[in-house]
Amino acid sequence: MGKRSVAIGFLGTTLDRNGKGAARWQRWRPTISLCQQAHTPIDRLELIHGTSARDLGLAERIRDDIQSISPHTEVRLQPMVLRNPWDFEEVYSALHDFASAYPFDTEHEDYLVHITTGTHVAQICWFLLTEARYLPARLIQTSPARGKEDTADPAGTSTLIDLDLSRYDHIASRFQREQADSLNFLKAGIATRNAAFNRSIEQIERVALRSRAPMLLVGPTGAGKSFLARRIYELKRGRHQLEGRFVEVNCATLRGDGAMSALFGHSKGAFTGAQNARDGLLRAADGGMLFLDEIGELGADEQAMLLKAIEEKRFFPLGSDREVESDFQLIAGTHRDLRSRVAEGLFREDLYARINLWTFELPGLAGRREDIEPNIDFELQRHAREQNRQVRFNLEAKRRYLAFANSPQARWAGNFRELSASITRMATLADSGRIDEALVLEEIGRLQRAWGLEQGANPLDALLGDKALDQFDRLQLHAVLNVCRNARTLSEAGRQLFDVSRLEKDKPNDADRLRKYLARFGLDWNQLKD
Template sequence: MRRRVAIGFLGTTLDMGRGGRWQRWRPTVALCQQPDLFIDRLELIHGTGSAAALAAQVTADIGDVSPATEVRSHVIDFKDPWDFSEVYTSLHAFARGYAFDPDREDYLVNITTGTHVAQICWFLLTEAHFIPARLLQLSPPKDRGEGGSVAGSHSIIDLDLSRYDAIATRFAAEREDAASFLKSGIATRNPAFNTMIDQIEKVAIRSRAPVLLTGPTGAGKSQLARRVYELKKAQHQVSGAFVEVNCATLRGDQAMSTLFGHVKGAFTGAQAARAGLMKAADKGVLFLDEIGELGPDEQAMCLRAIEEKRFLPVGADQDVASDFQLLAGTNRDLSVAVREGRFREDLFARLNLWTFRLPALKDRREDIEPNLDFELRRFSEREGQNVTFNREARDLYLAFAMAPDAAWRANFRDLSASVTRMATLAPEGRINEQTVRDEIGRLRQLWVSGEGDASPDRMLQTILGAERLEAIDLFDRAQLAVVIEVCRESASVSAAGRELFAVSRLQKTSGNDADRLRKYLLRFGLAFEDLTPTPNR
């Protein structure tokens, strides 16, 4: 059987027992009077002078109530018992110098005596396993009565949380609640998306580093950014505002002023000072949506603001401070933009610590049903009308929505607009099969019209996808669209090359036209064979 060892401070006030020491509750003596907690050895920590004299008296009294208990004296003289650094350093040194033998001895740390600072230090040292012990708290008797005991009672606190199923369950439930909050309460079913949300929840709670949200337009980046802010605010991690900026709308000289503010008279028309949106996000969260659209000057200023929490308003000669957490969103591939020199590599490195890509709706078809219910609830709350599906209509809509050929080009924006239309047109608040059929027709027409759009960008998006298209300059898009049209109308790569480079060939400045064309297409990850000729043109 292991020996039980207690470690604790002498209570310079409580252990004194003025007015009759045997008639008053003295925690260190009471420790050795507990009927079901025999102490084999007490490691008693105290100071010098009057504290040493009191320690001798308490040791003698313990000898009277528990003769078999050995008391060892340890002198630690604090200059300031309320100085956290001094107390922690001294107790840490005590712990390192003590010959713990947990195989043979069971240790208890008495946190009843000592200052609150000492109690905190005991907890930290025990929780970090510098001291292999459990915590002990003594309580005075509630009602002694005539001739009653002054021993009081005790409680042992085990810091091994794995033993507390209720606590573990509660922690797990809190994590699930936080993840559900980020998903707006939607019971999403896509495993990859749910795993990503779990990771975002951990990062949101544990880190203030920038977070980059990528993914196609309409995938929910803006909504998720706001939920991250609301979660951090609920956790008391931010106290300021949520400030959202669509960087694609920032153009020209006004971009710097909008973001960083300006002083009065900084430029023509600056009749009053302006704080700017970055200052407005102080103590809160700044969400820079479409950050890939920022110009080079704004990127440089943003980098400094992220790293130093300071920036220079337009026309100012003194910095302004703003302590914000940055969230950024983009539908571009910023690594491509870095390679092409359109985005700063150092800014991308700062943003790329935590990057999460939100999938398109068509890649999360199992989540269409819970999002359908969510959008219907949102409509009801917004419009004050309770709208529901009948069973046949719901099944019909889900069969269409989850089919492989459902394009969902605008992702959740398409779904939200679709639900709004059906709910608005539903007869007597009930979406029936005819309402669904009409909406399916609208969506199909919308998507077919999109595919049939003759604009170069629409044609390029069909071939390259939206993300790759966004990484191509407008100048190159126009040229590439012409090249693809010629390839589609040509029977072979040589025929397309002859048409595209006809002038060069006449001037004898063009060599192998087919090889030249293939190399051009390869710049965009394309091959002539990918461009199926369009019949009947």
């Protein structure tokens, strides 16, 4: 003998009341329809209804009508007190209590939750409770036959909805495609090959769409902090999470009263020259996003006011005794080690704690050399859009430029900004839209001079003196030297160099590993930085 089929659902106070007398049998009524489906016979119906006399009378009439068309169906009336059936918390709590107390017998019974009746709030609560398995059930939805709601086919149709999402691969694939589109958007369509950076972008995408908490982007100048902040803003705006502007300010350019005024605004006459009131950048970012680049350069007074603005969404403009409001999302950027700045008393510990919930490190170009080639392609595409002129490398010219760009000799002190400038120069000078070897050699020479290197010079010679090394060690040291030159601390350089193996250690000590490696060749951190 098969399992008994048990349905649970609300009384439809409007649709189940459809029609009077004998005419009601010609009208579609969802609860009656539920018990008329030949492919899903209902053995027992738990009919939830209100406690008013009117609701009880309708529930009894529906029970009697079901008995006449489906004698094998047992109807149990379940009164439920709901003062406000549109209050999400009240409805969810009531249905959660019902599910917790109900004596489910899954060994002998299959359960269906009827989601056609009840308020939209009740339908959502049914879905959530069933998906979370508080109800070991499938959902069933009844509907009138297409075009026949009033006559001819009062039984209508029904649809079973199984919330086992593994059966809906196309839904999962759709969400995966949407996430991939978001990641590609954050990377501006650049096919990033660096595993560590890809992991950071994946987490940034999740945080950006799920949280309004401040984010901190840490990386050297030119690593793309400003660019990424704007992409995060555009992603959130595209999902209708932000309506206001993207406001960007480089805190390193702010000094004295000008800093307070630029950020928080001022009242008329607040200081000499303040002939008119000014709103300030924080108010301009209301409803949008504020990107404070080089936040470590802010003065103590600005830091204190910024903390209040972040926590309370309120602050006093300079020279004013009236608070103003601004609800903005903050992204901060810095190339400094803010922990060290806190220890030195140069940055507020409470402000650092407030902006440090989500911190993401953006490696410089020297730490993402595998991304040089896709970024070259990206820069050429951008040049074509901006100048309406397509430029390409000759095959040998590109090979030569990539060999130099990926060599330990290429310092890339300006990171992606410097690479962009290099490609722009060659694209601008290219005749007939082709970058040839002559242009590449000229550009390589220009970069070497900018970095203080003579063509062909070996940056390790001064450190190693006459020490003989295998070619393998020399090439490896070149790469290590380049990373160290562009890193702010020994630990940061270690994290970049051991970005894969460190994940396998419970307590990675990147600085100690790098220190021991350098010691093998008689080198130390201070030598490399000098």
